[in-house]
Amino acid sequence: MFDTMTLTKIVGSLCAALLILLLGKWAAETLYHPGGHGGGEQAYVIDTGEEEVAEEVDEVPFETVLASADVGEGAKVFRKCSSCHKASEGDNAVGPYLYGVVGRATDSADGFGSYSGALSQVVEAWTPESLNAFLENPKGYAPGTSMSFNGLPKIEDRANVIAYLDSLDN
Template sequence: MFDTMTFTKIAGSFCGALLILLLGKWAADALFYTGSHGGVQSYVIDTGEGEPEPEVAEVPFAEVLASADIGEGAKVFRKCSACHKAEAGANATGPYLHGVVGRAVDSATGFTSYSGALEEVAEVWTPENLNEFLINPKGYAPGTSMGFNGLPKVEDRANVIAYLDSLDD
């Protein structure tokens, strides 16, 4: 069944396939390897490694709040208006925010769907408490029913707080 000639043909075909594979690898390396061309890469992707991140001076929130723009706060409040109303007593999915600055936590008249998580972290909605809450509501008060991700920019938070504070004079 297997004679010497059949075995030689099988061994020769494996050697030929291996030779084609090695020649293909050599050709691909010569074609695509940039180190063998002696040139510089035409496009370098900056990964940021090796460059120190510039230090940003942390400005106190009171200074940012002092320079807040109420008009910009009204624009940013549009994100909040999906669940909150700015009119007194007009509850929606969330409680109304008229007069929220300086108001006791969980005390909006007529709103009964509080989760109770806010009472554990604050007593009164001071500008500082609102700032911390608006950074990441679920991180500030775990268990809160507020599904908003937060406002990452300190200027946006200050503008919204100034706008909310201006609603009730």
Template sequence: MFDTMTFTKIAASLCGALLVLLLGKWAADELYHVNGHGDQAYVIDTGVDESAEEVVEVAFADVFAAADAGAGARVFRQCSACHKLEEGEHAVGPSLYGVVGREVDGTDYGSYSGALEEVADVWTPEHLNGFLENPRGYAPGTSMGYNGLRDVEDRANLIAYLQSVVN
């Protein structure tokens, strides 16, 4: 009914079909790949200025003044994989209970990297903002393996939430 030769033919036909598919993809990429052969021959004027839009840099203090701690609770879910909010209860990272206004190595966590102590003494909202934006860029050599929060509103909301947990 289903012998070894039949199974071998089915497997070989599947491999052959895959090979033909990959060969076809390679040929299509070679035929239709555009490497940018110079400037556009004709530019249609639409009346819209496509020059670089001016990006307005908003001061962190202004964003932090309008921060929403409720939205920060949702952002904290990312942090909760490594940090706890209970006082003295550590996980992979130190407890974040009372972190705003606390000394950088102000808990009994024990394995703080020296990189953090070099950039700040106390976790002010401004220091937390810089650290949360890009931990490795703000404190080179830090052991925190998080890539950072790019959105300034998310950072402000998270810091407001961490500040409200203690109060």
């Protein structure tokens, strides 16, 4: 009952079904995207009489954002950092402890010896402004740093974290 001819028919029908599927896909793409994938010009443009004007975003100075920073929100954002850093003095983890980091010299956490040296070439002490620039893009601010964190894109989050870190040591 199950011979070579039956197996040949099954394989042939599967190949035919696959061929029909591929040809159908090709025909549908040709029908719905005749010139490629949106590469053509728009057929009709409605003139509204106005030119498109890009919104100008007024950038608020960091000092202003830092002055209105929320320490409680900073503690929430610090949870992202807590996988590698601790907020208690002398408690190093993968990264150095961050207790008293605001105003502290770079590469100077007691008991932490795994500094890459990239930070001390860029900045001497952790001011709020240098912390802001570093937390925005650590790899871009200090190329060669061993910190693998991508950064905090929102200026409010950075200001809140810096205010939280600054509040730890009064």
